[in-house]
Amino acid sequence: NMATLEKLYKQVENIKAIAEENRQKENEAAVRIQSWFRGCQVRAYVSLLHKNATSIQKIWHGLTARALFRQRVKTAYFITKMNFYNKMAVKVNISLARYLEGLTRKNKHIRRDLEEVAELQWKERERITLEKQEKEKNIQAQRLHFLLSTKQCLGVFNSPFRAEPDETELRLRKVRPLLVRSAPKERKNPNITPDLNNLMPNRERLPPIHKKPQGPFRPALEVQQQRHRPLEPSLHVISSITALEEAREELKWQEWRTRIIDQTYVTHTHKRSHYEGLMHTSTPFEQVAYGTKHFREEHKEYLKGKKPFKTVFTTCHVFDKFGRLYSSAGNIV
Amino acid sequence: MSQRQILQVFEQYQKARTQFVQTVADLAARPQNTETLQNAGVMSLLRPLLLDAVPTIQQTAALALGRLANYNDDLAEAVVKGDILPQLVYSLAEQNRFYKKAAAFVLRAVAKHSPELAQAVVDCGALDALVISLEEFDPGVKEAAAWAISYIARHNAQLSQAVVDAGVVPLLVLCIQEPEIALKRVAASALSDIAKHSPELAQTVVDTGAIAHLAQMILNPDAKLKRQVFSALSQIAKHSVDVAEMVVEAEIFPAALVCLKDPDEYVRKNVTTLIREITKHTPELSQIIVNVGGVAAVIDYLGDSKGNVRLPGIMMLGYVATHSENLAMAVIVSKGVPQLAICLEEEQEDHIKAATAWAFGQIGRHTPEHAKAVAVANVFPKLLNLYLDTESSEDLQVKAKKALKSILQKCTYLPALEPLLYEAPSNILKHVICQFSKVLPHDSKARRLFVTSGGLKKVQEIKAEPGSAIQEYINAINNCYPEEIVRYYSPGYSETLLERIDTYQPM
Numbered sequence: 001n002m003a004t005l006e007k008l009y010k011q012v013e014n015i016k017a018i019a020e021e022n023r024q025k026e027n028e029a030a031v032r033i034q035s036w037f038r039g040c041q042v043r044a045y046v047s048l049l050h051k052n053a054t055s056i057q058k059i060w061h062g063l064t065a066r067a068l069f070r071q072r073v074k075t076a077y078f079i080t081k082m083n084f085y086n087k088m089a090v091k092v093n094i095s096l097a098r099y100l101e102g103l104t105r106k107n108k109h110i111r112r113d114l115e116e117v118a119e120l121q122w123k124e125r126e127r128i129t130l131e132k133q134e135k136e137k138n139i140q141a142q143r144l145h146f147l148l149s150t151k152q153c154l155g156v157f158n159s160p161f162r163a164e165p166d167e168t169e170l171r172l173r174k175v176r177p178l179l180v181r182s183a184p185k186e187r188k189n190p191n192i193t194p195d196l197n198n199l200m201p202n203r204e205r206l207p208p209i210h211k212k213p214q215g216p217f218r219p220a221l222e223v224q225q226q227r228h229r230p231l232e233p234s235l236h237v238i239s240s241i242t243a244l245e246e247a248r249e250e251l252k253w254q255e256w257r258t259r260i261i262d263q264t265y266v267t268h269t270h271k272r273s274h275y276e277g278l279m280h281t282s283t284p285f286e287q288v289a290y291g292t293k294h295f296r297e298e299h300k301e302y303l304k305g306k307k308p309f310k311t312v313f314t315t316c317h318v319f320d321k322f323g324r325l326y327s328s329a330g331n332i333v
Numbered sequence: 334m335s336q337r338q339i340l341q342v343f344e345q346y347q348k349a350r351t352q353f354v355q356t357v358a359d360l361a362a363r364p365q366n367t368e369t370l371q372n373a374g375v376m377s378l379l380r381p382l383l384l385d386a387v388p389t390i391q392q393t394a395a396l397a398l399g400r401l402a403n404y405n406d407d408l409a410e411a412v413v414k415g416d417i418l419p420q421l422v423y424s425l426a427e428q429n430r431f432y433k434k435a436a437a438f439v440l441r442a443v444a445k446h447s448p449e450l451a452q453a454v455v456d457c458g459a460l461d462a463l464v465i466s467l468e469e470f471d472p473g474v475k476e477a478a479a480w481a482i483s484y485i486a487r488h489n490a491q492l493s494q495a496v497v498d499a500g501v502v503p504l505l506v507l508c509i510q511e512p513e514i515a516l517k518r519v520a521a522s523a524l525s526d527i528a529k530h531s532p533e534l535a536q537t538v539v540d541t542g543a544i545a546h547l548a549q550m551i552l553n554p555d556a557k558l559k560r561q562v563f564s565a566l567s568q569i570a571k572h573s574v575d576v577a578e579m580v581v582e583a584e585i586f587p588a589a590l591v592c593l594k595d596p597d598e599y600v601r602k603n604v605t606t607l608i609r610e611i612t613k614h615t616p617e618l619s620q621i622i623v624n625v626g627g628v629a630a631v632i633d634y635l636g637d638s639k640g641n642v643r644l645p646g647i648m649m650l651g652y653v654a655t656h657s658e659n660l661a662m663a664v665i666v667s668k669g670v671p672q673l674a675i676c677l678e679e680e681q682e683d684h685i686k687a688a689t690a691w692a693f694g695q696i697g698r699h700t701p702e703h704a705k706a707v708a709v710a711n712v713f714p715k716l717l718n719l720y721l722d723t724e725s726s727e728d729l730q731v732k733a734k735k736a737l738k739s740i741l742q743k744c745t746y747l748p749a750l751e752p753l754l755y756e757a758p759s760n761i762l763k764h765v766i767c768q769f770s771k772v773l774p775h776d777s778k779a780r781r782l783f784v785t786s787g788g789l790k791k792v793q794e795i796k797a798e799p800g801s802a803i804q805e806y807i808n809a810i811n812n813c814y815p816e817e818i819v820r821y822y823s824p825g826y827s828e829t830l831l832e833r834i835d836t837y838q839p840m
Binding site for chain 2: 109110
């Protein structure tokens with residue numbers, strides 16, 4: 001008990017002494033182990049931190065690099081786009097310039113064509129109006145055909161005081177008068193064979209009325225000519241307008257030629273001794289009372305003492321009963 | 334009395350009636366007699382004569398009624414109130430062609446005055462009778478019926494729809510193909526009156542194949558027919574793009590351009606209206622018209638005509654230039670700008686001047702080249718005068734201002750901008766100064782010219798609030814020049830110099 005206790009105490013003190021000896025070693029070993037472990041921990045931690053930092057930096061570098069890249073891509077794209085636009089704009093400008101040039105040419109053509117068409121239409125209208133006017137003038141000339149001048153008498157439009165006749169005169173000469181059916185052309189040659197022997201009717205001429213010549217006094221040929229002569233109504237007379245005066249003149253000269261006695265024959269021999277002038281022309285220049293104040297001679301000395309002539313008388317009752325003598329009963333109304 | 338004497342009485346009565354109705358018809362032909370006739374109660378006297386046994390009296394009575402109703406809408410109302418229309422409509426189906434013509438004339442005379450009267454005519458069932466008349470053989474009857482239909486359809490869309498529902502349009506298209514010119518004219522005018530109200534009606538007209546027949550008649554020598562044909566085509570084309578394209582596909586160009594040289598003024602006007610309605614819709618249609626030479630033809634038309642008829646031509650150029658800058662350049666290249674400047678100068682009416690100002694604005698607003706082309710024609714002072722003139726209408730002032738602003742925003746041609754410095758009001762001046770501030774920093778010759786012409790001096794005299802846009806532009810301009818020059822031209826410089834004399838101490 002005490003001995004064991006002391007032995008135990010001694011064992012313990014031995015152990016303590018041994019432990020004391022080893023304490024330092026073990027402590028140092030423990031410290032070494034711990035420091036090594038701590039070191040490993042820290043290293044592991046630091047390597048973790050490193051890894052994290054690396055990955056963060058990787059990500060960050062990637063981001064910035066990509067942003068830069070994007071920017072570069074954008075600028076490159078922009079530059080290519082502008083180049084493209086410029087090229088296209090050049091092309092567009094060239095093509096636009098060509099288009100506008102073509103357009104101006106086309107416009108010029110169109111303007112010229114339209115001008116031509118307008119000119120043609122205008123000329124056409126002018127021509128039509130001119131033709132109408134010509135026609136009207138010709139119709140007028142046809143109606144006034146009788147005013148054509150003849151050798152005897154120059155017409156209205158052919159004044160002798162002018163150098164040239166008027167245009168209406170020329171028109172009158174050109175134009176055919178109205179209602180003239182064309183005379184048969186055979187009138188020029190005189191040898192018209194009479195149709196007496198020809199029994200077939202000639203289409204251009206009327207058939208003769210009688211087989212033998214008409215009337216006993218003219219030759220057959222003449223009668224035929226007269227018979228077949230076409231109607232030529234015109235106011236253009238063959239004899240001149242003054243034929244009547246000239247005939248009178250001719251008669252006068254004929255009478256003068258045949259007249260032997262030149263003295264005119266008077267029927268009465270007594271002559272008045274003097275010529276009694278008219279009262280109105282041979283009086284002095286005052287107004288003559290005769291003719292205005294009185295119309296008869298007045299012999300006042302004869303009328304002296306006489307009573308004036310009565311102009312009003314008492315009525316006579318001759319006609320009082322005129323129309324009233326008999327009653328009107330029984331008259332026819 | 335003997336039979337002969339009795340019959341003589343009736344003969345006398347008939348002669349009296351005939352003479353009465355013929356005299357009334359002759360009197361009704363003159364407008365100054367209508368009032369007297371109306372006061373004498375002619376309506377009530379003519380009405381029983383419409384039912385007369387003798388056909389001549391019936392026809393002459395109808396003719397007299399028609400002439401009376403033609404002049405005066407009171408008389409037309411009296412015709413409606415007197416219940417004459419049903420009788421006429423009944424006779425329209427039964428009687429001979431002279432009576433039909435006279436009855437159709439009365440219907441037309443009544444329907445022309447107002448929509449209510451036209452509605453009354455339709456309510457009497459006149460449309461069916463008129464459709465039957467359109468199928469008649471005689472062209473005079475067809476013409477009278479077509480004329481009545483066109484006067485009915487003229488007033489509003491509802492009446493046009495009623496007319497179309499009666500089945501009139503195919504018959505009208507047949508009438509157009511007839512050889513008589515008068516019938517063609519009236520049928521074309523009827524189609525024009527029907528199609529003008531709404532796109533559906535125009536589509537109905539197009540569906541019957543009217544466009545091809547109308548296009549065939551373009552080169553007809555009769556002027557009045559051409560007027561109606563072009564009016565019909567333009568009323569059809571104005572409603573929608575599809576219909577306008579169909580009209581263009583009918584190959585009317587370049588034949589229609591020949592009609593721009595027609596001696597008749599209204600033919601030319603209607604052709605230009607048609608071109609305007611076509612170019613209004615899309616750039617492609619405008620391109621077609623430009624390619625075929627339409628712009629040059631219209632510009633020549635503007636040179637040949639005067640007055641109100643120029644308006645469709647001016648609007649057409651504006652519409653073409655609106656669509657794209659290439660088309661605007663095409664207008665400029667075809668010598669449109671000098672012609673429009675002449676129009677602006679010569680015309681007196683405000684609405685024509687407003688249209689010309691608008692057209693200039695559309696041409697010049699695209700790029701600096703366009704603006705330069707407009708500026709070179711010396712248009713700016715005129716537009717400015719129109720804007721500032723107190724006698725111009727409001728519409729004209731607004732359009733002139735808009736045109737000026739839109740052209741100025743692109744204009745870099747300084748010689749044309751300089752006169753504006755002196756006269757423009759402040760809202761226009763802002764844009765002018767803005768343009769100067771854009772151009773002057775880059776061009777030294779322009780800077781020199783600006784100084785020598787007195788522009789810099791004027792700019793210094795402008796009073797602007799600090800911080801406003803004008804002040805910024807003025808600063809930008811002043812920065813282009815050395816300080817001494819700016820100070821030299823600023824107002825009151827001589828006074829400051831003189832003040833320096835006061836403070837100067839000689840050595």
